[in-house]
Amino acid sequence: MPRWLSSFAIGFLFWSFVPDARAFNITLDSKSIPGLTPKAPLVAHTLRITGRFEQGDGDKLRVMLVGLKGKTVRMASQPLATAELSSSGGDLLEGLKVGYLFREFEVATLVRKGDICLSACAMAFLGGTASRLPPTPLPSRTIEIGGQVGFHNFTLDSTVVQNETKGDATAGIARGFGLGRAGASALIRYAADLGVDAGFIAQLLVRPPDTWLYIDTDEMFLTVGACPSGSEPPLGRLELQAVNVCNHATGGASVAEASQARPMTAREAKRYLLEQVQRNIESVNVKGPLVGQLAGVLASKDDRLIDSVYSDLRAGGIALPEPVGRSFMVSGYTFGELQAECQVNLSASDPSKFDFVLVIRGVGLSRPLALPPPMCPALFRYDGQQVLNPKR
Known part of the structure; x- marks a missing residue:
């Protein structure tokens, strides 16, 4: 995770309009498959990540990924693990931290048929990576047909701003503007780091927070570097x-x-x-x-x-x-x-x-x-x- 991201005071940027009472939860499923030698079996890891993104969740995930990396025999250009995502969102910057961890540890992302991945979860989804080998990282972001990945503009937690500025309206406006600018800058830099079209982020930032962009059309899949899986429409002539x-x-x-x-x-x-x-x-x-x-x-x-x-x-x-x-x-x-x-x-x-x-x-x-x-x-x-x- 970049140091500049950890320096932000997080907890004031939220990307969730869908109620989700569940806390962030990670379950691990590991399956052994035959390796090149009997003493070195390969292990396929699947992380199931559900619930609302909150402060500290990225740190929990890092601990788990460090442990997996230390005990896993890897195949070239294959991800360390696949993260199945199902969440309505939560803390935006925590979602970015999780996405950076997916890139750092080479974790592919997947949204299953019937699951949703919205807001902060959608940003984390963009971190899906199969390999960081030169010359360029190889993304791995998959949406099963029937799964939903949706993005929208972030909102500020006005309570945090009011508490920080002690009811001073002028100071509150200035603080809110500064936090909004910091959030926008974080998103643009995140997109650049992950090779996502900056125009897509710019499109999000000028939209009202209650309007959504879903990965539904061919163009949207190409824009965010995601792949469909399952029952895609037939090709034409x-x-x-x-x-x-x-x-x-x-x-x-x-x-x-x-x-x-x-x-x-x-x-x-x-x-x-x-x-x-x-x-x-x-x-x-x-x-x-x-x-x-x-x-x-x-x-x-x-x-x-x-x-x-x-x-x-x-x-x-x-x-x-x-x-x-x-x-x-x-x-x-x-x-x-x-x-x-x-x-x-x-x-x-x-x-x-x-x-x-x-x-x-x-x-x-x-x-x-x-x-x-x-x-x-x-x-x-x-x-x-x-x-x-x-x-x-």
């Missing part, structure tokens, strides 16, 4: 999936329709992209054997040569998509004055397998502006506004 992937990949610069997706054969797709590479090479006046080789391959009708050169260029770092299935070219994207297309390859059998590249006219091939989440890449195949987890 492949050309529509191609458009959805490209709309996500362009970062919302513009939105294409299904009619703007043109199917391509594997040969057409590879040849088209190699032609773009050749034009880019020619535009910068590059000389060398590669230029002649590429021109010769494109002039031939030998598919084996096309495949070979395509693979070699991909291995050499050129932004060419992996040919994993059906190919589509999606047109109609603009970046300022530049026109662009998106070429995407989709596996028809595995929703997590696809690859894509932007083709910017007059510039060449470009990496996408946004990448699918590593734990659930199939989210890119849905339209951003599609509801994946309907609110109860």
Whole structure:
């Protein structure tokens, strides 16, 4: 947990409008599974966290996690434990402390079907982490379809402010403003530390405290880096999936329709992209054997040569998509004055397998502006506004 967070006087920021008389409670379920050797079994830990978040709860959790870490044999890139969350909220800063502990100890978070995780609990949920190995941490935040994760703006405990300022109205206003600013700063920094879109936090801070944002649509899952689990809606036609992937990949610069997706054969797709590479090479006046080789391959009708050169260029770092299935070219994207297309390859059998590249006219091939989440890449195949987890 960052030292700056522990320096706050907590207990004045609350994120709970749902009555919850239960106190914060942690139960542990550990199951042994065979390891690499009989003497070193692996243990899967599940923490069930319920009740209201209150001051001191983070300290209790830290003691438990330190003990688990000291006696657990870990697998690479696997979390120390999974925390099942079910709580209506409570103390905001205590929720942040719990979230930081999930990141520090590499604890995945999960909200089960039928459970709710609101307010401070929702903030703790964002700390779910599978691994902190470089270059970037790998988040692990899962919501079973039917579970509810909801966020809203925080409120101040006016009683604490009044007691501190002894009824002085001017001092009370100043103190309340200072506490509100400190709470907003804590949220923004927390989002930055966990790799959550700062725009999402900004959206919360301008909303009335009694209005809620739930993780229900595809876009909301992507915004908070969460994955759905269970009975997700069926995917649409492949050309529509191609458009959805490209709309996500362009970062919302513009939105294409299904009619703007043109199917391509594997040969057409590879040849088209190699032609773009050749034009880019020619535009910068590059000389060398590669230029002649590429021109010769494109002039031939030998598919084996096309495949070979395509693979070699991909291995050499050129932004060419992996040919994993059906190919589509999606047109109609603009970046300022530049026109662009998106070429995407989709596996028809595995929703997590696809690859894509932007083709910017007059510039060449470009990496996408946004990448699918590593734990659930199939989210890119849905339209951003599609509801994946309907609110109860």
